[in-house]
Amino acid sequence: MSLSIVKSVLPGGVVQIAPRGEIDVDTAYEVREAIAEVLAKGRPSRIELNMRLVSFIDSVGISAMVAGFQTCEVSGVKLVVTEPSRFVHRQLWVTGLLGLFGAPEPWFADAAPEVLPGA
Helix, strand or coil: CCEEEEEEEECCCEEEEEEEEEECCCCHHHHHHHHHHHHHHCCCCEEEEECCEEEEECHHHHHHHHHHHHHHHHHCCEEEEECCCHHHHHHHHHCCCCHHHCCCCCCCCCCCCCCCCCC
């Protein structure tokens, strides 16, 4: 599977980078390049790496995320992960990097809204 990346501007000067697919040895550079491209165009208040549609990430992909985080730090921009897939969440947790990226809760595609008794 390949990787596609969509960038969008959210309210408040936040830029969202949303990869879709697998981030591995063959595609990790695309994540680094997307972050660098956003920073080259300006200094957003924050960059959100929306990982909801990432089905796989390996150590090279994690390394690309850390490199992106460090590049943002040097530029004075906060990089956070939002809506990580369960796989991405587990990989960040196992590597001890979940807190670095804002300790996001995993995104559950099949989670139904909670219904309260008597509602």
